[in-house]
Structures are given as structure tokens and as C-alpha cells.
Amino acid sequence: MKKLCYITLMGWMLTFSNQLMAQCSLCTKTAQQLGEGPAKGLNNGILMLALTPLVIIGFLAFRWWKSNQEA
Known part of the structure; x- marks a missing residue:
């Protein structure tokens, strides 16, 4: 059951990762000046x-x- 929950969570995170915003206020202002395409690239780079x-x-x-569980 834990593996199913983990797989579901990872799938959900990968599915919605393009909607995440990972920019500080300074990066957001810079991205707004660059335009939409480069801003998405900047956001993806920050996420990576x-x-x-x-x-x-x-x-x-x-x-x-795992090592502490076996001991």
C-alpha cells in the first residue's frame, strides 16, 4: 500500500510540475520582462x-x- 501511495504521489507531482511557480520576487520581475517563453524556461531551470x-x-x-529498520 505504501508503494502505491508513493507512486501516486510522484505521478501527481510530475503531472502538475509545469504549473508550479518556483521564483523569488526578483526572478519573477526578470521573467516578466523576458516574455512568456523564456519565463517558463527560467521557471523550469529553477525547479530542476x-x-x-x-x-x-x-x-x-x-x-x-532502511539501515536502521533492519537493525
Whole structure:
């Protein structure tokens, strides 16, 4: 059941990731001046830069949890 919930959550996040806004106020003003196309690219770049450390932290937390669960 946990795997199903996890898969559902990940699918939902990937489906709606293009609607997320990941910009600070300064980046938002810059993106508004660039136009819609480059603004979407800037937003996607910010999301990708934020995703990398979160995936690494999640992987390390999972490994730590699994090693403590077996002991």
C-alpha cells in the first residue's frame, strides 16, 4: 500500500510540475520582462536546480531509514 501511495504521489507531482511557480520576487520581475517563453524556461531551470538536492537528501534519508529498520 505504501508503494502505491508513493507512486501516486510522484505521478501527481510530475503531472502538475509545469504549473508550479518556483521564483523569488526578483526572478519573477526578470521573467516578466523576458516574455512568456523564456519565463517558463527560467521557471523550469529553477525547479530542476531545486530538485537535485531534494533527491539526494531523499535518497540518503531512505538509506538511513532502511539501515536502521533492519537493525
